[in-house]
Amino acid sequence: MSACEHESVCPLFRLFTMSSCLGIWKQNYCDAEWRRCERHRRVGEGQAVPPNLLPNGRVLALPPGSHRGAP
């Protein structure tokens, strides 16, 4: 199965490859099931993709003390 074509430009993919703990995202989405990736879906539809949007559609929580964004 082919990998996601957006690997070279996805800011999260770089993070997923830098840490063995985060590599599980790469295994579950970027390497195989990228069609399920919310980021991939939004890019394909031309929508804005927040850098803190995770492949499962969850928006990354903000650091404590700052305003929390949408879930």
Next chain:
Amino acid sequence: MTVLPWWAAGAALAVTAVGHWIVERRPLGVSGVVARFANVRGELRAEREASRAPTGAEALAAALAEATAEAIAGGELVAAAPSSPAASTAAPATPPGRAPRALGPPAPLLGHAAFLAGLAAGGLLVRLAGARLDAAGALAGHAGAGSLAVLAAGGLLLGFGGAWMGGCTTGHGITGCARLMPGSLLATAVFLATAALVASVLGGARS
């Protein structure tokens, strides 16, 4: 008076399409730009979320680790089985020497608003310059009270078809065909065949 000779209009379209790719790293598509404004609340929310993204490597790493743990606990992420020696020597997914065709991020909503405003302003400028478009001919038979309804229905169908096919005559017809994308070639063939069929049916009904 003709607005532009065909060869000049074609060259202008080419410059616009190629320039759009160079500047934005995305294929030019008008329906995609318009579609963003159909979901303007969601687009604005996404831009707000982006502006609130965690800053700093430590904060980002902590937030990512927390989200990863929650996804694993929720069963969304499953650890892969250790790869076999045969799998580890398998060919990479992306052939060497072939650059992936990644798209750049969409332009800010404000940029696309300027793009649409430019479309309208261009038409207005051409009109102010004294040119006369053949709109009357295009709407022949639909003059009067029904013309607005016909235009509205046509626009609705155009939007529905563009969203359904993943692009319009700009995205598929100009950009996609120029890149020899099979989906765009097929979509453009469907567009043109449908347009010819509908025009012939409507023309026959009027005559």
